[in-house]
Amino acid sequence: MKKFGRIYGVNNIKGKLPDVSPKMGSYDKVSRQIRNKMIDLGLNETLSYILVPEDDSKMFTNDECEVVKLLDPLSEDKNTLRHSLLSALYKIYEYNKARNNKDICIFELGKAFQKNGDVYSETNKLAAIMTGDYYLGLNKSKIDFYVIKGITEEILDYLGYNGRYSFISTNNYSKELHPWQTATISVNNDTIGVIGKVSPTLAEDDVFVLEIDLDKLLSKKVSKMKYKEISKFPEIKKDIAIVVDDNITSKEIADTIKKAGGSLLAKSEVFDLYKGKGISEGKKSLAYSLSFAASDRTLTDEEVNKTVEKIIERLEKDLKAELR
Numbered sequence: 001m002k003k004f005g006r007i008y009g010v011n012n013i014k015g016k017l018p019d020v021s022p023k024m025g026s027y028d029k030v031s032r033q034i035r036n037k038m039i040d041l042g043l044n045e046t047l048s049y050i051l052v053p054e055d056d057s058k059m060f061t062n063d064e065c066e067v068v069k070l071l072d073p074l075s076e077d078k079n080t081l082r083h084s085l086l087s088a089l090y091k092i093y094e095y096n097k098a099r100n101n102k103d104i105c106i107f108e109l110g111k112a113f114q115k116n117g118d119v120y121s122e123t124n125k126l127a128a129i130m131t132g133d134y135y136l137g138l139n140k141s142k143i144d145f146y147v148i149k150g151i152t153e154e155i156l157d158y159l160g161y162n163g164r165y166s167f168i169s170t171n172n173y174s175k176e177l178h179p180w181q182t183a184t185i186s187v188n189n190d191t192i193g194v195i196g197k198v199s200p201t202l203a204e205d206d207v208f209v210l211e212i213d214l215d216k217l218l219s220k221k222v223s224k225m226k227y228k229e230i231s232k233f234p235e236i237k238k239d240i241a242i243v244v245d246d247n248i249t250s251k252e253i254a255d256t257i258k259k260a261g262g263s264l265l266a267k268s269e270v271f272d273l274y275k276g277k278g279i280s281e282g283k284k285s286l287a288y289s290l291s292f293a294a295s296d297r298t299l300t301d302e303e304v305n306k307t308v309e310k311i312i313e314r315l316e317k318d319l320k321a322e323l324r
Helices: 002-008 031-040 085-098 146-157 214-218 250-266 301-319
Strands: 104-116 121-130 131-135 139-142 163-168 179-189 190-198 205-215 236-245 265-274 284-292
Touching: 031 104, 031 121, 031 146, 031 214, 085 104, 085 121, 104 163, 104 190, 121 214, 146 163, 146 179, 146 190, 146 205, 146 265, 146 301, 190 214, 236 301, 250 265, 250 284, 250 301, 284 301
Parallel strands: none
Antiparallel strands: 104 121, 121 205, 131 139, 163 179, 179 190, 190 205, 236 284, 265 284
């Protein structure tokens, strides 16, 4: 080869990259995809110690299992394996708050540990904690329950569980979570995680958390994705704001809107929650953005207005809602 180069001339040999299609390895493939998706959603990844103080090991969980303690720990503040990733993430939030960092959006992919009888086990989990302002591109919004819920929906949809999950209000929550702003994440009627607001007895700020048992989630088979053609005709958007009793959930309202909207309703999204001046005690105001479309024609204002009237009538009848 050296002789060929001297005779033909190295400068006359054209370089060429090998024609090999790159292929992602199977090792840790899903974890990398989840990590990249969370970063795309505007959260920053962090890594924390798996060793925590014994008192913190079961924060943010009501699971009935024993803590896993080290026989010979180097220090008392690192003597127990964590059972929830949120305990360590909350310490990171406290560290940042003490240094006047008010906008915190972090997540972690890691292992949690538990003991049941003589059986020790570990679980892969995804956890996130968010407070302050949420930045996604040029858009900025105040972090609330619906932001953390939206992050959860994006991840579950991305993994192929669209239409198979729900958020269920429950009284079985840990003492670190707010009793009225906490929900379990259910996939195929099986609880795989939790989202909610940190209890005001623990945090003065509005701090929201998410934790998903990835082993449990990914053990459920993902059905083939279904696709449909994007409509060639424009959507028409309408906003409505209603006042309802505090005990009525957003899901109840969304289900009522969906049934009343029929085939013309393409999408409904809640974008505002308000309590305070102008709203009676025990009531709340929720605002929804409604999108209407048809696959075969451009809808008229008359058609859309009739559908909106039908939705409002159904909300008033079924949920005693008042148009704001």
